[in-house]
Amino acid sequence: xxxxxxxxxxxxxxxxxxxxxxxxxxxxxxxxxxxxxxxxxxxxxxxxxxxxxxxxxxxxxxxxxxxxxxxxxxxxxxxxxxxxxxxxxxxxxxxxxxxxxxxxxxxxxxxxxxxxxxxxxxxxxxxxxxxxxxxxxxxxxxxxxxxxxxxxxxxxxxxxxxxxxxxxxxxxxxxxxxxxxxxxxxxxxxxxxxxxxxxxxxxxxxxxxxxxxxxxxxxxxxxxxxxxxxxxxxxxxxxxxxxxxxxxxxxxxxxxxxxxxxxxxxxxxxxxxxxxxxxxxxxxxxxxxxxxxxxxxxxxxxxxxxxxxxxxxxxxxxxxxxxxxxxxxxxxxxxxxxxxxxxxxxxxxxxxxxxxxxxxxxxxxxxxxxxx
Amino acid sequence: xxxxxxxxxxxxxxxxxxxxxxxxxxxxxxxxxxxxxxxxxxxxxxxxxxxxxxxxxxxxxxxxxxxxxxxxxxxxxxxxxxxxxxxxxxxxxxxxxxxxxxxxxxxxxxxxxxxxxxxxxxxxxxxxxxxxxxxxxxxxxxxxxxxxxxxxxxxxxxxxxxxxxxxxxxxxxxxxxxxxxxxxxxxxxxxxxxxxxxxxxxxxxxxxxxxxxxxxxxxxxxxxxxxxxxxxxxxxxxxxxxxxxxxxxxxxxxxxxxxxxxxxxxxxxxxxxxxxxxxxxxxxxxxxxxxxxxxxxxxxxxxxxxxxxxxxxxxxxxxxxxxxxxxxxxxxxxxxxxxxxxxxxxxxxxxxxxxxxxxxxxxxxxxxxxxxxxxxxxxxxxxxxxxxxxxxxxxxxxxxxxxxxxxxxxxxxxxxxxxxxxxxxxxxxxxxxxxxxxxxxxxxxxxxxxxxxxxxxxxxxxxxxxxxxxxxxxxxxxxxxxxxxxxxxxxxxxxxxxxxxxxxxxxxxxxxxxxxxxxxxxxxxxxxxxxxxxxxxxxxxxxxxxxxxxxxxxxxxxxxxxxxxxxxxxxxxxxxxxxxxxxxxxxxxxxxxxxxxxxxxxxxxxxxxxxxxxxxxxxxxxxxx
Ligand code: HEM
Numbered sequence: 001x002x003x004x005x006x007x008x009x010x011x012x013x014x015x016x017x018x019x020x021x022x023x024x025x026x027x028x029x030x031x032x033x034x035x036x037x038x039x040x041x042x043x044x045x046x047x048x049x050x051x052x053x054x055x056x057x058x059x060x061x062x063x064x065x066x067x068x069x070x071x072x073x074x075x076x077x078x079x080x081x082x083x084x085x086x087x088x089x090x091x092x093x094x095x096x097x098x099x100x101x102x103x104x105x106x107x108x109x110x111x112x113x114x115x116x117x118x119x120x121x122x123x124x125x126x127x128x129x130x131x132x133x134x135x136x137x138x139x140x141x142x143x144x145x146x147x148x149x150x151x152x153x154x155x156x157x158x159x160x161x162x163x164x165x166x167x168x169x170x171x172x173x174x175x176x177x178x179x180x181x182x183x184x185x186x187x188x189x190x191x192x193x194x195x196x197x198x199x200x201x202x203x204x205x206x207x208x209x210x211x212x213x214x215x216x217x218x219x220x221x222x223x224x225x226x227x228x229x230x231x232x233x234x235x236x237x238x239x240x241x242x243x244x245x246x247x248x249x250x251x252x253x254x255x256x257x258x259x260x261x262x263x264x265x266x267x268x269x270x271x272x273x274x275x276x277x278x279x280x281x282x283x284x285x286x287x288x289x290x291x292x293x294x295x296x297x298x299x300x301x302x303x304x305x306x307x308x309x310x311x312x313x314x315x316x317x318x319x320x321x322x323x324x325x326x327x328x329x330x331x332x333x334x335x336x337x338x339x340x341x342x343x344x345x346x347x348x349x350x351x352x353x354x355x356x357x358x359x360x361x362x363x364x365x366x367x368x369x370x371x372x
Numbered sequence: 373x374x375x376x377x378x379x380x381x382x383x384x385x386x387x388x389x390x391x392x393x394x395x396x397x398x399x400x401x402x403x404x405x406x407x408x409x410x411x412x413x414x415x416x417x418x419x420x421x422x423x424x425x426x427x428x429x430x431x432x433x434x435x436x437x438x439x440x441x442x443x444x445x446x447x448x449x450x451x452x453x454x455x456x457x458x459x460x461x462x463x464x465x466x467x468x469x470x471x472x473x474x475x476x477x478x479x480x481x482x483x484x485x486x487x488x489x490x491x492x493x494x495x496x497x498x499x500x501x502x503x504x505x506x507x508x509x510x511x512x513x514x515x516x517x518x519x520x521x522x523x524x525x526x527x528x529x530x531x532x533x534x535x536x537x538x539x540x541x542x543x544x545x546x547x548x549x550x551x552x553x554x555x556x557x558x559x560x561x562x563x564x565x566x567x568x569x570x571x572x573x574x575x576x577x578x579x580x581x582x583x584x585x586x587x588x589x590x591x592x593x594x595x596x597x598x599x600x601x602x603x604x605x606x607x608x609x610x611x612x613x614x615x616x617x618x619x620x621x622x623x624x625x626x627x628x629x630x631x632x633x634x635x636x637x638x639x640x641x642x643x644x645x646x647x648x649x650x651x652x653x654x655x656x657x658x659x660x661x662x663x664x665x666x667x668x669x670x671x672x673x674x675x676x677x678x679x680x681x682x683x684x685x686x687x688x689x690x691x692x693x694x695x696x697x698x699x700x701x702x703x704x705x706x707x708x709x710x711x712x713x714x715x716x717x718x719x720x721x722x723x724x725x726x727x728x729x730x731x732x733x734x735x736x737x738x739x740x741x742x743x744x745x746x747x748x749x750x751x752x753x754x755x756x757x758x759x760x761x762x763x764x765x766x767x768x769x770x771x772x773x774x775x776x777x778x779x780x781x782x783x784x785x786x787x788x789x790x791x792x793x794x795x796x797x798x799x800x801x802x803x804x805x806x807x808x809x810x811x812x813x814x815x816x817x818x819x820x821x822x823x824x825x826x827x828x829x830x831x832x833x834x835x836x837x838x839x840x841x842x843x844x845x846x847x848x849x850x851x852x853x854x855x856x857x858x859x860x861x862x863x864x865x866x867x868x869x870x871x872x873x874x875x876x877x878x879x880x881x882x883x884x885x886x887x888x889x890x891x892x893x894x895x896x897x898x899x900x901x902x903x904x905x906x907x908x909x910x911x912x913x914x915x916x917x918x919x920x921x922x923x924x925x926x927x928x929x930x931x932x933x934x935x936x937x938x939x940x941x942x943x944x945x946x947x948x949x950x951x952x953x954x955x956x957x958x959x960x961x962x963x964x965x966x967x968x969x970x971x972x973x974x975x976x977x978x979x980x981x982x983x984x985x986x987x988x989x990x991x992x993x994x995x996x997x
Binding site for chain 2: 090091092093094095096283284286287290291294298301302303304305306307308309310311312315316318319322323325326328329330332333334335336344351359
């Protein structure tokens with residue numbers, strides 16, 4: 001066995017420090033508790049969706065069939081207050097949708113504009129915040145118990161990843177972005193992610209894995225996790241965009257979607273805005289992803305003597321990067337906007353997921369973690 | 373060169389926000405053009421040759437025109453966005469097999485295993501270059517095409533952008549109220565005065581602005597394009613640096629036993645690989661001695677045996693007469709000398725062995741490096757006594773011993789697999805041969821294995837194969853006075869070093885960092901135009917109209933326009949009688965303001981014009997800061 005391999009599955013550092021049983025158990029308890037609270041949040045989101053009013057639905061249909069009839073008429077306008085203090089004194093700005101795109105209003109959100117639904121939604125968000133804080137403490141306790149960053153194996157990676165994903169969602173909410181519709185989808189997958197983590201991937205916390213002591217590794221892995229979480233949020237947006245878009249075009253072509261899909265779709269933002277949302281999210285982290293790859297290759301250079309070696313993990317990071325570049329190019333190319341670009345975004349995210357799960361489990365290479 | 377939008381207004385950029393607009397938006401034309409320098413998709417014409425005059429000259433001229441036309445067409449296609457997109461997609465697709473099929477560059481052993489296991493698939497893969505994807509012709513073709521496309525794209529785009537920077541923002545379109553963000557009011561101020569105020573306000577906000585006719589035209593956010601061009605240029609720099617590194621790189625391996633040394637010349641390497649353009653003179657002159665290797669391992673817990681320290685203490689000197697300096701090389705901390713980096717890549721044990729002939733003369737006394745075969749450093753090797761040995765009959769012969777070494781022997785278990793990588797209970801297992809080692813046959817030999825073809829194995833008195841498990845200090849006697857072999861009480865360690873020289877790394881890094889910088893500019897900055905028109909209305913009152921256009925719709929654009937309008941409005945306030953309301957020009961399709969409170973865009977649509985859905989503020993924006 002070569003040194004590089006030996007140090008990869010193990011470590012050349014002294015971070016091995018004695019495992020703190022107590023902290024490790026505390027971490028496990030916290031992770032399980034956060035799962036319980038996420039489950040409550042999940043039900044609260046469900047309640048938001050089910051008790052939310054449906055009386056306000058049908059707006060998309062109204063907008064689309066109206067637009068059909070009067071194609072030549074001016075598209076929708078919105079008057080926005082320009083903000084600032086002297087609102088009354090300021091001229092108002094008229095905003096016009098781009099011509100050629102469907103003029104569809106955003107849905108009211110999962111609560112459907114209903115007060116009771118909204119209450120459930122607020123409860124759900126509060127529970128999500130609580131679960132997030134518990135999970136975060138769980139991750140920190142785990143890190144403290146192993147005295148290194150909490151991404152030595154896939155279990156740790158999973159719990160850190162879902163924490164960051166929820167963190168991204170909450171940050172967007174905090175920035176007053178219209179993203180509450182993400183809640184149910186996000187919490188569902190977070191529960192799945194944690195479920196896999198605690199059952200299949202669980203690794204006793206004294207398992208010491210690749211803590212190669214280079215701060216580039218810390219930078220590399222932490223940014224990789226952040227990128228993954230943000231890409232994930234983008235992918236959910238893209239997926240919902242595709243559903244909403246086909247719903248809208250069905251309506252525009254005079255089709256009649258089922259009651260269920262009407263009820264769900266009518267509450268989501270307009271497809272154009274979902275599309276814009278996922279583009280912005282993806283575009284915003286793309287530079288960070290670029291940086292992640294570069295940080296990784298700087299680290300590889302000091303550890304293995306080459307900055308790029310087409311190791312499977314490196315290759316898939318590259319493939320993911322090129323796939324996202326493809327997506328960004330598609331957005332800028334006539335004829336590729338909309339659905340086609342969205343498919344590329346989903347493929348790109350698929351590459352990211354494969355790089356994380358697929359390469360670790362099926363392919364191997366220098367990056368594979370010992371404990372899977 | 374591909375034609376740019378600059379000289380052909382008919383070709384509105386395909387990706388400008390207005391490209392798909394209906395006929396009544398055509399008047400936006402020049403105002404909306406050149407918001408980016410992205411290349412334009414061109415349709416393929418049926419023929420480039422045009423009319424063909426009779427006769428040979430006519431045919432020649434026609435063929436020339438045709439060929440030139442097609443060449444230009446291909447070039448345009450290659451440098452178009454659509455083809456760039458396709459090539460990018462192909463590049464990521466093409467990288468996939470290399471990650472799933474063993475690659476000879478990274479793991480030659482796995483490749484041969486694969487070929488043995490797949491008799492039909494192996495040769496096909498071999499033909500397709502699937503065992504060395506990243507060096508294969510077809511993979512090369514994709515990225516060479518991509519980079520030709522990139523260069524072919526970046527040059528005209530740069531010129532076009534320079535042109536845009538030297539020119540001025542295009543004048544206001546006829547109907548400002550058709551733009552994505554629009555504001556208007558009537559004021560008592562004179563039109564000239566309003567324009568001056570607007571010009572000053574826009575300039576203060578670092579717009580490039582000028583007065584064109586009855587309106588002020590302004591543009592901002594050129595850094596977006598700059599960033600984008602910078603990013604693509606940086607990609608080119610990175611590729612060149614990468615290729616340069618491949619061509620001039622060298623990489624050699626050297627195994628050194630404690631106490632031994634190495635000087636950086638080609639002949640000293642155990643194994644050496646280099647790029648096509650590398651020359652031996654490029655090797656950095658230096659030498660070093662391995663003083664001491666330290667390896668420590670976890671003693672307890674589930675990770676018993678995993679390494680916790682690997683370090684090589686060396687002394688090195690640069691050049692022929694350089695001063696000797698001490699240094700420690702660790703796994704993550706190579707020694708850097710000039711362009712060369714010395715990495716610690718492997719380690720193992722080298723038990724010291726003494727071989728004597730029948731008369732007791734020492735014919736061999738050396739530390740013999742053993743090659744680890746598992747993570748507990750069970751190692752194998754060969755002890756070769758090439759000359760100086762004479763057998764009991766006084767005839768010169770060669771001796772060879774196949775050896776198996778374990779640093780920690782499992783007592784009583786009978787297995788020769790090491791239980792722990794540290795030197796807890798070292799045992800050397802040997803079996804001996806005599807005859808011809810075959811080292812002079814000209815065929816390169818593995819130093820860790822014996823070529824037993826011309827060797828005879830020593831047998832004991834009962835005719836059984838002679839072998840022994842030696843503890844340090846123990847000796848195995850060879851039969852019939854043939855001599856003996858002793859496992860000395862000394863076990864050295866060896867370390868494997870890789871000496872890598874890869875020029876261009878700094879350039880690759882600089883390119884990469886520039887790429888990120890450019891990318892951030894390209895993705896976070898919005899390029900937008902603002903126009904302010906001030907005209908005297910039919911009743912003699914000045915009408916101010918302001919409008920904004922961005923490359924993509926953004927919530928920030930109306931906000932900015934609102935701020936700008938407020939600035940202008942402060943100096944040219946609404947005429948008292950009018951009140952601050954929207955005063956759209958009296959065109960048939962002018963947007964009518966919704967009647968109800970604009971802050972509740974989600975209220976039922978039917979309170980508005982029957983045909984207008986209401987667009988609320990755009991949701992989250994991550995991309996624009
Ligand atoms: C190695 C291959 C390439 C990579 C990785 C790459 C990557 C990117 C990325 C990430 C963007 C997004 C930035 C943005 O949206 O502003 C972009 C934009 C762009 N790329 Fe490339 N690119 C490559 C090759 C090319 C080629 C060959 C062309 C020319 C045909 C090209 C033309 C453009 C243009 C025009 C934009 C700007 C689009 C806009 O204004 O939004 N790229 N590229």
